[in-house]
Amino acid sequence: MPSNAKRPVIDLSGNTLEEIVEMLAQPHRRKAAVRKLMAAGREGTPVVRAGLRHDDPEVRVACCRVLDHFMDEEALPELIANVDHGHSGVRSAAIHALACERCKEGTCLPGEDDVVPMVVDALLHDDDRGVRQQAAGLLGPAVLRNQAAQAAIAHAHAHDPHPAVRKVAGWWVPGGSRYRKLTRRLGMG
Template identity: 75%
Template sequence: MARDLARPVVDLSGNTLAEAVEMLAIPHRRKVALRKLMAAGRAGTPAVRAGLKHADPEVRIACCQVLDHFMDEQALPELAANVSHWHPGVRAWSIHALACDRCKEGTCRPGEDDVIPMVVEALLHDDDRNVRQQAAGMLGPSVLRSEAARAAVQRAHQHDPHPAVRKVAGWWVPGGPRFRKLRT
């Protein structure tokens, strides 16, 4: 018997948003659950905020990805708490959700004065190179507005032990290709 290929394999249309957050913990349902939460937009943020406290780091990562697009001011304390989570993917995505302006839809953006110190700390002191690389990329657009961001990016460019972090930081130092674009 041939399977109807037009029918979705996993249909979450009957599930609540809270159930979709729980399904983020199931690898074969994660993509569909993430799509449902992204499609819900701001209506999904209460469930997504709860997911920032989930025991499974993959759930937290996906919730950070949703909040990266649909930032909710009430989620800022949970996102900030995840910057120091034990899992490097959670740390990297919480930094991204807090610091990236490019992905945001709507007007809620955390203040740079609150976010930059956390991102600087991650860039200069996190043990995981992927977290430091994410932090360098997120601090970059702020180097003209923040002395702390500029100094941290320059230090990482000169002294970080990993070449990928030094490379990303180098994009944002004076004379770097993205720094030049910021000035124009």
């Protein structure tokens, strides 16, 4: 299809939420299915939680992304289970859904004491550079209030084998650009 041609609209209005979660496994329908699940909001979270157990890792990733915005406490066990999934994209999306403070549209945010150790472990021990990079970015905002986060960021900045992970961690060490911005915002710098 030429780049200037109009793409056909995928109409998912006649589908159940369960069918829409199944459509996440189809690359050509995935974006429309995510939009529909996002539009369903909290009404769709029970079905999206079930998608966290789907055989297709791309379905799990998409469900993590939806739950990132519409977190509910009942999703926590399934999200935590996906932190150790064999697919790096699933691990990264699950960590993001659990730890990202910016994306949440509701009031459910897992406790930092529960989440930071998982993110620290991912930053220091995950084999995938993308997961470690994601973990560094998610831990960064906690460096002024959590010693484990601060120590992990400093260690990754000095010792991670990948330059992109060291770069992201470097933003959050004292003197780093985001560290300075954070201290200014909190009236500390």
